[in-house]
Amino acid sequence: MPFIKRDLLPLLQSHRPPKACVLFGPRRTGKTTLLRELSRQQNVSWFNGDNSLEVAQNLDLPTGAAIRSLLMNSKTIVIDEAQRVPGIGLLLKRLVDENEQLENPVNIFATGSSAFELAAGVKESALERWREYNVWPLSMAELAADSSWVNALLNIDTRIVYGMYPEICTDPEYARDNLISHCQSLLFKDLFNLSSIRYSSKFETLVKLLAYNIGSVVNYDNLSRETGLSRPTVMEYIRLLEQCFVVKVCHSYAKNLSNELKKSKKIYFCDTGIRNAVIEDFSPLASRADAGALWENFFFMEGVKFITFRRDYGRFYFWRTSGRQPREIDFVEVIDNKMRAFECKLSEKAKSRSHEIFTKAYPDCTVDVVSPQDLMRVWQV
DSSP, rough: OOOOOOTTTHHHTTTTTSSSSEEEOOSSHHHHHHHHHTTSSEEEEEETTTTTTHHHHHHHOOSHHHHHHHTTTOOOEEEEGGGGSHHHHHHHHHHHHHHTTSSSOOEEEESSSOGGSSSTHHHHHTTTTTEEEOOOOOOHHHHHHSSSHHHHHHHHHHHHHHOOHHHHHHGGGGGGHHHHHHHHHHIIHHHHSSSSOOOHHHHHHHHHHHHHHTTTTTHHHHHHHHTOOOHHHHHHHHHHHHHSSEEEEEEESSSTTTOOOOSSSSEESOOOOHHHHHOOOOOOOOOOOOTHHHHEEEEHHHHHHHHHHHHHHOEEEEBBBBBBSSEEEEEEEETEEEEEEEEEEEEETTSSSSHHHHHHHOOTEEEEOOOOOGGGHTTOO
C-alpha cells in the first residue's frame, strides 16, 4: 500500500527519550506503517502483541538485568498492539524507569487499537512515563498534501461515503468488502476480547441504532428500551465503543442562555465508512436521505483530526436550545476560550436559521456555513 505522509510524522520525529511514545487508534489507520517509516535504518526490536508466543519469549522480563539487556541491544523498541501484552502498563513503566538511567536512552514506542484503560491498570502503572498521540484515519489535508486539494476534493462525495481509512483511499476497488470485514473485526474481535460485553445481539442492535442516528442528541432511555439493555449498560457500551475508536462523543456547549442544552451528547462515528458498513449501505451521496448527517459526521471528524495535529487542546461541541422550536448550531470549536462556529450544509448556497439567536448570545463568535468544497479553506494551518 502506498505510504501517505501523516501529519503526525514530524511530531513523532521530534520525540526524545527516555519517555515512551504511545500511538492510540483503531486498527488499520496506519500506526504500524507510521512507525516503520519513522524507524527506517535504525536497529529496531519489534514485538507484536497479537503474537502471544513472541510476547512470552521476548517480553517476559522478570529482572532489571533483563530490561537493561533489551534496552542496550536496540536503538528503538516497538510494541505493536500493546493492549494484548499482559501487564503492559507495568512493562512500560519498568522500561522507561530503566531507560532514564542510561547514558544514551533508546526510543520506546507502543501502539494500541483500544484505549489502554481496557488493559488493567495501564494508566496508573505508567503515569507520566509516556506521551500519547491519536492516529485517526487519513484527513483530507493529508490526502491533499499527497496530491493537491483539487484532486482531493474531486472525490469528496466518495470519501464521505467510504471514509478515510488508508487502504480504502489507496485501493478503492475493494473498499466495500474491506470495510465490512474491518467493521466485523473492529466491533466483535477487538472489543469483545478486551471488555466484558456479553449480549452480542443486543450490542449489535445498539451499534446499528447509533449508526442510524448519527448527529442526533442521545436519549439513553430510548436506547435502553429499543435494545433491551439497562440504561447503565447502554452508557457503558457507548463508553467502550469510544475507547475502541468506533464512535466519538460530542458534548453540548452552554454558557450564556438559560434554555441551552447543558449536559447533552451527540454520537458520531470515527469513520463514515465504518458507519455505512454497520448499516450495509454504500449508496452514492447524491441519492441518500442521510447525506446531510453523513457530511456533518465527516466534518466533525475532520475537525477532530485537525485539533489532534495542532495539539492545541481545542474541543468541538454542538449548541442547541430546548423548547418546541429549538435552534441549533452544528459545531462550536473552543480553543483558549476563543470560539468559532460551523453549520454543515451540502450546498454552498444554503443558509442557517439559527445564526441570529446564537450570535446574539455569543457576539464575538463567527458562524461559518461550510459545504464539502470548503474543507480546503477551513482546515488549513
